[in-house]
Amino acid sequence: MDTLHYLTGFGNEHETEALPGALPVGQFSPQQCPYQLYAEQLSSTAFTAPRAGNRRTWMYRLRPSVAMGEFAPLHHEMWKTAPQNVATPPNPMRWDPLPLPEHPTDFIDGLITVALNGDAKAQLGMGIHVYRANTDMGNRVFYNADGEMLFIPQQGGLKAETELGILVVNPGEILVIPRGIKFRIAPLDGPIRGYLCENYGAPFVLPERGPVGANGYANDRDFQYPVAWFEDRDEPFELLAKFCGGLFTAPVSHSPLDVVAWTGNSAPYKYDLARFNVMNTVSFDHPDPSIFTVLTSPSDTEGWANCDFVIFPPRWMVAEDTFRPPWYHRNIMSEFMGLVEGVYDAKETGFVPGGMSLHNAMTPHGPETEVFEKASQAELAPQRYEATLAFMLESRYVIEPTRFALDTPHRQRDYQQCWNGLRKHFNGQR
Ligand SMILES: O=C(O)Cc1cc(O)ccc1O
Numbered sequence: 001m002d003t004l005h006y007l008t009g010f011g012n013e014h015e016t017e018a019l020p021g022a023l024p025v026g027q028f029s030p031q032q033c034p035y036q037l038y039a040e041q042l043s044s045t046a047f048t049a050p051r052a053g054n055r056r057t058w059m060y061r062l063r064p065s066v067a068m069g070e071f072a073p074l075h076h077e078m079w080k081t082a083p084q085n086v087a088t089p090p091n092p093m094r095w096d097p098l099p100l101p102e103h104p105t106d107f108i109d110g111l112i113t114v115a116l117n118g119d120a121k122a123q124l125g126m127g128i129h130v131y132r133a134n135t136d137m138g139n140r141v142f143y144n145a146d147g148e149m150l151f152i153p154q155q156g157g158l159k160a161e162t163e164l165g166i167l168v169v170n171p172g173e174i175l176v177i178p179r180g181i182k183f184r185i186a187p188l189d190g191p192i193r194g195y196l197c198e199n200y201g202a203p204f205v206l207p208e209r210g211p212v213g214a215n216g217y218a219n220d221r222d223f224q225y226p227v228a229w230f231e232d233r234d235e236p237f238e239l240l241a242k243f244c245g246g247l248f249t250a251p252v253s254h255s256p257l258d259v260v261a262w263t264g265n266s267a268p269y270k271y272d273l274a275r276f277n278v279m280n281t282v283s284f285d286h287p288d289p290s291i292f293t294v295l296t297s298p299s300d301t302e303g304w305a306n307c308d309f310v311i312f313p314p315r316w317m318v319a320e321d322t323f324r325p326p327w328y329h330r331n332i333m334s335e336f337m338g339l340v341e342g343v344y345d346a347k348e349t350g351f352v353p354g355g356m357s358l359h360n361a362m363t364p365h366g367p368e369t370e371v372f373e374k375a376s377q378a379e380l381a382p383q384r385y386e387a388t389l390a391f392m393l394e395s396r397y398v399i400e401p402t403r404f405a406l407d408t409p410h411r412q413r414d415y416q417q418c419w420n421g422l423r424k425h426f427n428g429q430r
């Protein structure tokens, strides 16, 4: 359950204060701020980025972020960063869900990198991870200088306590935390697992709607931002940072979550995927999956995403004289998929909630044999795809599994056999 109050509107210039009058009026940086707070600006885009895409937030806090100890390296065996040096075979790949942790494990310790692309230092590509946790982070607070973090919870709700406020996020919803924002994650009740996209590239934005018009797909008003909330705790904390692929830890004498008020358009946000207004054909043929794009991180070339976050939500299928599941295809873009719940229409067996698949640039894929046989014979009545939620992270950069992902026993070595038995139906007759 989420009973918190949120601000609404994607990328709006939000403002919120946990104490009355804490936000300076009419300016950002007065000689003295209300309540003797420190003003601090966080820039998520270059100062001079075009106005439409410019993102920054002003925070009014008990102490500026620089009031902290020095960072020392912190070893993390499983959190990897692009580029890596692991040869990727062009085979289709699929994985079973990674098991939940057996011992007390917080969000940071339970994180495992599954695949990487691009180059974090060049702000290209992403890390794709699975998070698993059964404890909160205690006095550990984390920020990621390498990327924005898109959480796709698959099991269990979580609470994200961030510099800019608190968000509760359940499976079926997503959470995005901008690069650099400090936060800690706590399971709401019971162990949690989910997918995580560490977006090294440009911040996610809503895709253009083109001729669809002013409404539809993900509507701006459904994105929820937290209200200001702060801790005034003068006790030892640990600030963890990820920077250039390394994890670091530094002592802080107080809670780093000490922002009393903020104003700006760069802040964590959540979105309920059930609010996605699904567009699809009402005549014939299976459209490109770009119709299901929730968020896109553009590259420097228009239309060639650094990362598209695409969902396959519950919907009606009504296409006439059409092979309804995804077509067989080969794509220059690379496709990583996960399943939050239910069954995915191209793969009725083997792709299970919590599982993952990868079809890289030009790697052929499409419906498994049974799905093809069924769908090419099916009676084409309107059909409701119920209780299902798959997603795809699609990128122009080749997605390379980590050594762990290639070698883990959870990788389905026999994945390709799902296309065994695709026999030749051709017999020379039309
Ligand atoms: O490969 C997949 O299952 C994802 C996908 C779905 C779809 O409807 C069309 C193309 C596509 O790559």
Ligand SMILES: [Fe+2]
Residues within 6 Å of the ligand: 329, 331, 335, 359, 365
């Ligand atoms: Fe595909």
